[in-house]
Amino acid sequence: MPLAMPVGVFIALLFGVLVWVLPAIKVTAALIGVAAVVTIIRRPLRGLLLFGVLATFLPYATVQIGLRTTVSEALVMLIWASLVVHRLFALYTPPLHLLRTERWLIALMMFSALPFVAGQLTVNADGNGPVNWVRWLFNLSPLFLVPRLLNDDKSREQMTIALLLGTLFLLLLSIPVYLKSGSSTAIISIIGGLGYSNLDTLNEGLSGLSTRMGTPWTHPNIAGGALAMLLPLAFCIGVTRQGPVRTLGLAVAGLAAAGLLFTGSRGALLSLILVMCWMARRRVPYVGRLLMAGVFLGALLLMFYPPLQERLIGLFSSNDASTAIRFQEYSHFPDAMKMFPLGIGFKVDPPVPGTGLWGISNLWLNYVYKLGIPGMLLFTAVTVSWWKEARLDSHVVPLNRDTALWFGTRAGVMAALLSGVFDHYFSFTTVLIALFWLLLGLNLHEARRLQNTQHRTATEPGERP
Numbered sequence: 001m002p003l004a005m006p007v008g009v010f011i012a013l014l015f016g017v018l019v020w021v022l023p024a025i026k027v028t029a030a031l032i033g034v035a036a037v038v039t040i041i042r043r044p045l046r047g048l049l050l051f052g053v054l055a056t057f058l059p060y061a062t063v064q065i066g067l068r069t070t071v072s073e074a075l076v077m078l079i080w081a082s083l084v085v086h087r088l089f090a091l092y093t094p095p096l097h098l099l100r101t102e103r104w105l106i107a108l109m110m111f112s113a114l115p116f117v118a119g120q121l122t123v124n125a126d127g128n129g130p131v132n133w134v135r136w137l138f139n140l141s142p143l144f145l146v147p148r149l150l151n152d153d154k155s156r157e158q159m160t161i162a163l164l165l166g167t168l169f170l171l172l173l174s175i176p177v178y179l180k181s182g183s184s185t186a187i188i189s190i191i192g193g194l195g196y197s198n199l200d201t202l203n204e205g206l207s208g209l210s211t212r213m214g215t216p217w218t219h220p221n222i223a224g225g226a227l228a229m230l231l232p233l234a235f236c237i238g239v240t241r242q243g244p245v246r247t248l249g250l251a252v253a254g255l256a257a258a259g260l261l262f263t264g265s266r267g268a269l270l271s272l273i274l275v276m277c278w279m280a281r282r283r284v285p286y287v288g289r290l291l292m293a294g295v296f297l298g299a300l301l302l303m304f305y306p307p308l309q310e311r312l313i314g315l316f317s318s319n320d321a322s323t324a325i326r327f328q329e330y331s332h333f334p335d336a337m338k339m340f341p342l343g344i345g346f347k348v349d350p351p352v353p354g355t356g357l358w359g360i361s362n363l364w365l366n367y368v369y370k371l372g373i374p375g376m377l378l379f380t381a382v383t384v385s386w387w388k389e390a391r392l393d394s395h396v397v398p399l400n401r402d403t404a405l406w407f408g409t410r411a412g413v414m415a416a417l418l419s420g421v422f423d424h425y426f427s428f429t430t431v432l433i434a435l436f437w438l439l440l441g442l443n444l445h446e447a448r449r450l451q452n453t454q455h456r457t458a459t460e461p462g463e464r465p
Contacts, residue, residue, distance in 0.1 A: 037078065044082040045149045049162045051075040052438075056166030056230065057173075058216050059431040061195030067131060071195065072431045076138050079145065101385040101444055102143060105437075108378040109137055115371045119345015125354065127347035136346060139434040146441030156405060156442065160237060161245060163435075164252045167230050171255040174215040174223075178262055184214035191216050213262035217432070222425050224265020226432060228272040228415040229439065231256040232279070233408030239286060240404040267422025268415070275415045284399045284407065325361075326422075332358040336369055343372040349428070363420025366427040379427075383417060386440055390447035393454060406450055409443035 040047035054061070055072040063071050098106070116133045150156045177187050184206045192199045194216075202218055209220055217223035231253055238249025260269055273291075280287045336350070336357045344352055350359040350369045360366055367376035390410065399407055416426045416436050426436050 040075070040078050041082040041085055044079045044086070045155060045158075047075055047079045047082065048145060048149050049158055051079070051434075052159055052162030053166040053169075055431050055435055056163055056226070057169040058191070058194055058196075060216065060218055061191075062197050063195070068197065069135065070431055072434065073135055073138055076141060076145075076434060079149075080138070080141065083148065099389060099444060099448070101382060101389050101440075104378065104382040104385050105140060105143055108375065108382060109140060111375060111378055112136070112371055115343035115345045115375060117345070118342040119340075119347050122340065122342075123344050123347045123352055125348045125352055129345055129347035132346040135430060136428060136433075139430055140437055142434050142438035143441040143444075146438065146445050150442065150445070156446070159438075159442070160233065160405060160408075161248065163230065164234055164237065164248050167227075167234065167256065168248065168252050170216055171252070171259050174213060175255065175259055175262065178213040182211070184209050184212050184220065187214040187216070209264075212264040213259065215259070215263070220263040221265045221267070221423050222429060222432060224260055224263040224268030225416060225419050225423060225425050226435065227256045227260045227263070228265075228268040228275075228419060229412040229436065231260070231272060232275060232411035232415065233405075233439070235290075236284075236399060236404040236408035236411075240399060240401045265419075265423075267419045270422070271415045271418035274418055275411045278414065279407070279411055283396050329358045329360045330362075333360055333365060333369075336360075337373075340369075341372060343368070343370050343375060345370065359424075361423050363417070363424055363427050366424035370428060386413070386444060390444045392447060392450055403450065406443060406446040409439045409446065413440050413443060 040050070051072055054075065059070065059072055061071045062068050063074050065074055112133065116129060120129050150159055173190070174187060177190065178184070180186070185203055188196075188199055188203050188206070196202070196216075196218075205219070206214055212220040213223070214220070215223040217226055234249045234252035234256060236249075238246055238251075238253050241249060260272065276287055276291055280291060339355065339357065340352075344350065350366065351357040360369055364376050364380065367379050371378075390406075392406070397403055397407070413436070416439075420426055425432055427433070
């Protein structure tokens with residue numbers, strides 16, 4: 001870059017002055033931070049890989065950048081800033097062609113401005129609507145980073161490894177702490193030292209879920225949804241790769257299955273079972289055996305693990321508190337639609353304080369709550385478009401090294417959408433939805449690559465004898 005020399009001289013002089021006026025530890029930390037920012041600006045792919053690790057390991061570790069936000073979201077913002085810098089200095093030219101699914105998502109992002117304004121005017125509650133709206137838009141943007149930064153096999157493989165490494169770190173932290181303490185709140189003191197804030201509120205929220213496993217995702221249902229989304233990817237990578245990557249994939253798949261049971265997220269568990277049935281129908285190797293093994297291990301856990309007994313029995317109990325609350329939410333939801341026909345926007349999350357309304361534990365109805373019926377229809381259009389656009393022609397697709405990423409990401413996105421019948425976390429939950437849109441983008445462009453390969457194979461003339 002033509003500005004490299006003057007920028008380097010300026011930074012050297014600046015830190016030379018800071019050494020005289022600040023403690024050495026603070027100056028060293030600042031120097032490391034500046035070096036990391038400069039590295040990401042020069043190589044935005046490295047920033048996206050770091051996002052893959054941190055968003056799955058410590059998703060809600062926070063940083064102060066004028067306002068307090070998560071490190072994961074700050075990385076996404078920095079990646080887009082680096083792409084702008086590359087564009088200004090003609091170092092990078094983004095692809096111009098947008099797929100149909102990407103155009104639908106842009107339509108959803110543009111429409112969200114209307115509920116945002118309506119919510120600012122009609123919702124009488126404390127909250128920073130503009131900041132929340134911008135953060136939500138950035139959390140959708142990983143879909144558009146895939147064709148810009150993950151446009152070859154090597155970078156997509158690196159991204160996959162980054163996601164699995166972060167998930168492995170999360171499981172290696174969470175499972176031993178839970179097995180040792182048997183409490184969801186035991187992990188709070190640990191993640192507090194890793195950049196998490198509002199620990200008192202977190203402790204109060206988890207105190208009623210003490211028998212379920214706590215993780216850096218802060219809520220067992222959010223953790224269950226994240227594990228259900230990433231487990232199919234880990235399994236497909238584990239059975240199709242060799243060497244350390246194979247070990248990584250199988251380790252994450254096995255630990256994620258245990259972690260999913262420990263979180264007690266019934267919706268995530270049921271959605272994963274349905275996805276595995278879909279994979280078995282597509283004749284994916286080993287899935288049928290895994291379902292049988294899961295039934296056997298689940299029976300053992302039901303006999304010897306009382307918290308899981310309580311959670312699963314609650315599925316069929318009329319006295320289960322969470323099930324009763326969900327029915328209450330559905331019965332009160334029409335009142336929210338009448339009061340806020342354009343949605344509540346981004347000032348607060350449902351329910352709106354002081355209105356007597358209830359929240360809603362459903363992905364699509366939460367879109368109605370926040371963005372109105374048009375917003376929900378646009379989100380539905382995005383997902384339907386993805387399903388059609390990322391579909392392969394053949395009914396039976398073999399699971400091999402070439403198709404593993406397509407299979408894993410497609411099954412993961414399906415699991416996330418199915419879990420939306422029971423929970424709302426894949427609609428507006430920061431960082432989690434960034435991972436969701438990243439996986440959807442990976443699946444979309446992997447499908448495009450495989451479709452092009454199939455087309456070339458079909459159109460090539462036969463070899464002469």
